[in-house]
Amino acid sequence: MQAGxxxxxxxxxxxxxxxxxxxxxxxDFRLLGMxxxxxxxxxxxxxxxxxxxxxxxxxxNLSVQSSAVAVMTTxxxxxxxxxxxDLSIGSVxxxxxxxxxxxxxxxxxxxxxxxxxxxxxxxxxxxxxxLLGAMIGGLQGFFVAFGGVPxxxxxxxxLLIWRGAAFLLASGRTxxxxxxxxxxxxxxxxxxxGETLSWVVGGIAIIAIGVGLVAGRRRRxxxxxxxxxxxxxxxxxxxxxxxxxxxxxxxxxxxWPPVLAEAYAIEHGITIPPGGLIIPTGIAIPVLIAIGIAVxxxxxxxxxxxxxxxxSIGGNPEAAVLAGVNTRWTIMRTxxxxxxxxxxxxxxxxxxxxxxTSQLGVGVELQVIAAAVIGGTSFSGxxxxxxxxxxxxxxxxxxxxxxxxxxVDPAVQDMVAGxxxxxxxxxxSWLRRRRP
Amino acid sequence: xxxxxxxASGTAPTAPPLVEMRNxxxxxxxxxxxxxxxxxxxxxxxxxxxxxxxxGKSTLIRALSGAHPADEGEIWIxxxxxxxxxxxxxxxxxxxxxxxxxxxxxxxxxAANLFLGREIMTRLGSLNDAAMESATRExxxxxxxxxxxxxxxxxxxxxxxxxxxxIARAVHFNARILIMDEPTAAxxxxxxxxxxxxxxxxxxxxxxxxxxxxxxxxxxxxxxxxSVMLQGELVGTVDKDKVTKDEVLAMIIIGKLPExxxxxEMAKLIK
Numbered sequence: 149m150q151a152g153x154x155x156x157x158x159x160x161x162x163x164x165x166x167x168x169x170x171x172x173x174x175x176d177f178r179l180l181g182m183x184x185x186x187x188x189x190x191x192x193x194x195x196x197x198x199x200x201x202x203x204x205x206x207x208x209n210l211s212v213q214s215s216a217v218a219v220m221t222t223x224x225x226x227x228x229x230x231x232x233x234d235l236s237i238g239s240v241x242x243x244x245x246x247x248x249x250x251x252x253x254x255x256x257x258x259x260x261x262x263x264x265x266x267x268x269x270x271x272x273x274x275x276x277x278x279l280l281g282a283m284i285g286g287l288q289g290f291f292v293a294f295g296g297v298p299x300x301x302x303x304x305x306x307l308l309i310w311r312g313a314a315f316l317l318a319s320g321r322t323x324x325x326x327x328x329x330x331x332x333x334x335x336x337x338x339x340x341x342g343e344t345l346s347w348v349v350g351g352i353a354i355i356a357i358g359v360g361l362v363a364g365r366r367r368r369x370x371x372x373x374x375x376x377x378x379x380x381x382x383x384x385x386x387x388x389x390x391x392x393x394x395x396x397x398x399x400x401x402x403x404w405p406p407v408l409a410e411a412y413a414i415e416h417g418i419t420i421p422p423g424g425l426i427i428p429t430g431i432a433i434p435v436l437i438a439i440g441i442a443v444x445x446x447x448x449x450x451x452x453x454x455x456x457x458x459x460s461i462g463g464n465p466e467a468a469v470l471a472g473v474n475t476r477w478t479i480m481r482t483x484x485x486x487x488x489x490x491x492x493x494x495x496x497x498x499x500x501x502x503x504x505t506s507q508l509g510v511g512v513e514l515q516v517i518a519a520a521v522i523g524g525t526s527f528s529g530x531x532x533x534x535x536x537x538x539x540x541x542x543x544x545x546x547x548x549x550x551x552x553x554x555x556v557d558p559a560v561q562d563m564v565a566g567x568x569x570x571x572x573x574x575x576x577s578w579l580r581r582r583r584p
Numbered sequence: 585x586x587x588x589x590x591x592a593s594g595t596a597p598t599a600p601p602l603v604e605m606r607n608x609x610x611x612x613x614x615x616x617x618x619x620x621x622x623x624x625x626x627x628x629x630x631x632x633x634x635x636x637x638x639x640g641k642s643t644l645i646r647a648l649s650g651a652h653p654a655d656e657g658e659i660w661i662x663x664x665x666x667x668x669x670x671x672x673x674x675x676x677x678x679x680x681x682x683x684x685x686x687x688x689x690x691x692x693x694x695a696a697n698l699f700l701g702r703e704i705m706t707r708l709g710s711l712n713d714a715a716m717e718s719a720t721r722e723x724x725x726x727x728x729x730x731x732x733x734x735x736x737x738x739x740x741x742x743x744x745x746x747x748x749x750x751i752a753r754a755v756h757f758n759a760r761i762l763i764m765d766e767p768t769a770a771x772x773x774x775x776x777x778x779x780x781x782x783x784x785x786x787x788x789x790x791x792x793x794x795x796x797x798x799x800x801x802x803x804x805x806x807x808x809x810x811s812v813m814l815q816g817e818l819v820g821t822v823d824k825d826k827v828t829k830d831e832v833l834a835m836i837i838i839g840k841l842p843e844x845x846x847x848x849e850m851a852k853l854i855k
Contacts, residue, residue: 464688469671
């Protein structure tokens with residue numbers, strides 16, 4: 149009897165102490181669950197592809213392929229949180245891409261007679277693209293917020309309008325090749341940071357994690373709030389830093405393809421050592437852009453009035469109005485942000501493809517919405533995180549590239565992606581019902 | 585006219601009332617939801633606003649809170665004519681409202697709700713969450729010392745806790761005029777008692793309170809004067825001490841002042 153009792157009570161007590169330890173880390177359980185799900189997906193694909201999935205080459209590609217959808221998902225999360233939807237982003241991507249393509253290929257070189265591949269071209273192109281995205285988003289947002297037209301309708305109209313406009317601009321032509329500097333924004337071995345700069349970025353990230361943890365502690369101390377145990381902060385810092393180190397090591401251990409490396413060697417007069425010239429690729433520029441945008445959007449969502457209002461509107465629109473929140477302007481701003489982010493995605497996509505076509509971004513809105521939803525954004529409003537959305541984008545892309553890697557029929561790939569979407573949301577709402 | 589005579593002024597007849605709403609009318613597409621209604625409120629006084637469903641109580645009060653400005657009529661505060669066309673205007677005059685529907689953003693925490701629309705910012709223009717949490721802890725400590733759930737979305741709080749968050753908002757921003765629209769409608773008995781205590785507490789601090797309710801017992805316990813509305817019109821305002829519950833009931837249902845009600849009508853009503 150006695151022995152049985154201790155045997156039974158011990159696991160229970162251990163469970164409780166484990167749970168309270170995890171609780172004092174104050175991490176987002178939903179996010180942690182998604183990281184775990186992502187790890188499982190990666191491991192499964194790695195086994196099925198006989199070790200091809202978890203290679204530096206595949207992971208580097210995965211990071212680049214996820215970046216455009218991840219960028220747009222950060223905006224879509226805020227749109228959905230405030231109980232709206234934006235179906236137009238694929239077409240806005242296509243239209244802004246076409247304008248940027250024509251600008252660098254025809255309007256600046258021929259129209260203004262300045263010639264191709266000027267050092268300043270890419271800056272003008274990007275600025276015009278972002279401004280155009282903001283204006284399109286602002287226009288649609290205006291109809292939603294001030295015109296009282298449901299966002300589903302406005303952006304469904306936008307989906308048709310901007311796609312048509314993209315075709316009309318160049319009569320369906322493909323605009324290529326693009327400006328040589330602009331191309332770097334799409335990644336590729338040359339559009340990456342290389343070994344040293346990647347470590348510098350990693351170092352900055354680790355310092356930022358440390359500073360963030362210390363500043364948070366100081367702030368709570370100043371107001372006399374209960375503090376997280378110091379070991380919990382230490383563990384978070386160490387885990388965060390380790391993840392950064394691992395990520396940078398992985399992208400740095402992906403070398404330039406031999407053909408490119410040889411060309412580079414000849415160009416710079418380097419003798420190729422036996423066994424080939426190894427040039428580490430490092431973090432791709434679009435990935436850096438996506439990370440930067442995720443950080444800025446998280447800051448907007450959690451540290452700024454704008455974000456607070458977006459979430460309050462999602463939680464209870466009437467309460468927000470009664471509290472004196474300018475809900476219309478807030479909603480309009482979410483659409484402006486979405487337009488800018490669609491233009492950023494257009495930059496990444498065209499630069500990566502080295503071409504602008506009127507069909508660019510067809511159907512991408514559904515990928516982005518799926519990524520946001522898999523990342524825990526709720527259609528009933530008020531719930532969702534930027535980090536979750538970015539993870540959702542990586543999950544979607546992992547499924548897509550993993551299935552390509554193991555040779556799944558493209559038709560089946562879509563079916564699996566759809567099933568995963570439903571399963572993820574179903575699981576999420578089941579969890580929510582159990583633990584409100 | 586008789587309504588005015590009945591509302592005997594309690595204290596300091598020379599000082600202007602805290603709030604006067606004069607000849608307020610609000611229509612929705614030709615329907616007079618509020619028709620030429622005049623009510624007033626003094627500091628440290630609770631005025632109960634009663635009437636059946638659709639009597640126009642909430643509409644009248646939404647004109648004061650800025651949620652839906654009046655079409656006609658004037659609002660005077662401290663003897664000054666003011667214009668209230670948004671919730672923001674109302675707050676400028678120290679008017680805070682606690683709504684029937686518990687107007688809280690469910691998905692954010694108590695501090696975010698308390699400061700919604702009036703956030704404390706850092707010098708760099710970001711949200712100062714620590715300062716807001718600290719102020720929330722301070723005011724909740726006064727109102728509801730048992731309250732400890734500062735980090736959870738208000739969705740997971742009980743009705744009483746949610747109501748105390750709403751009341752904390754009024755207290756923190758030093759409301760002078762408090763509008764409570766059915767403050768106990770969503771609450772259990774113990775929580776109702778808690779809100780009643782709070783009302784007495786606030787009243788003692790000199791805050792003027794408009795209490796909207798269809799529960800006549802609530803109103804009799806808390807109010808000093810009672811204004812009765814029927815079909816958008818003011819039936820009259822009476823001193824609580826000078827009327828019975830049945831007489832107020834007669835005002836609510838048949839729209840007649842106590843002295844106008846015949847004995848047969850009263851008998852029918854009580855039966």
